[in-house]
Amino acid sequence: MAIEVRIPTILRTYTDGAKQVEGTGATLGELIDDLEARHAGLGARLIDGGALRRFVNVYLNDEDVRFLSGLETPVKDGDTVTVLPAVAGG
């Protein structure tokens, strides 16, 4: 078992085109470290200066992790984490 991570089109260059990858960790932060180890460069697209990037949305199952505990949010086997770039502009 592992945590399933859904990758948006724009970040699939880091996952050899895969729409979905797997990772492990006890918190979202650990999961992202694990993803970085497997897919070099992906972590930096999600985290900047120790925090989630402002214009990247990360969801645990169907909840935005900003409304949970951010990078400290506990994750477990069987969870699904979805990454979506925010749609924003001026």
Next chain:
Amino acid sequence: MLTISKDLHDKIVAHARKDHPDEACGVIAGPAGSDRPERFIPMENAERSPTFYRFDSQEQFRVWREMDDRDEEPVVIYHSHTATEAYPSRTDISYASEPNAHYVLVSTRSDDETEFRSYRILDGEVTEEPVHVPE
């Protein structure tokens, strides 16, 4: 080139007019890979601002999952400018994150006429494209 039906074109314009002077935003979904905008999805502008827009993150999650389940993709991502021309701003360019989408910009700065233009935005580069509305 963006080919879009008159009906969908008019729905985008009506949404932009309704939310003026705040920016309006939304998506038109279509079958993945088809490049055909078909399903109109107006979105909440979580910023409720005349100078900025951002999709509400929870609404975006639901809409993106629904598209995924239906094997659709965001063919058009639209938003309005309410005081400036229908050209992507610097923030529009830096946050553009759907390489396959047509970015439609509508300007409601004039009461009589609505500018409606479409762009591809990829790696910080903007390319305007013609908009074709079949009669």
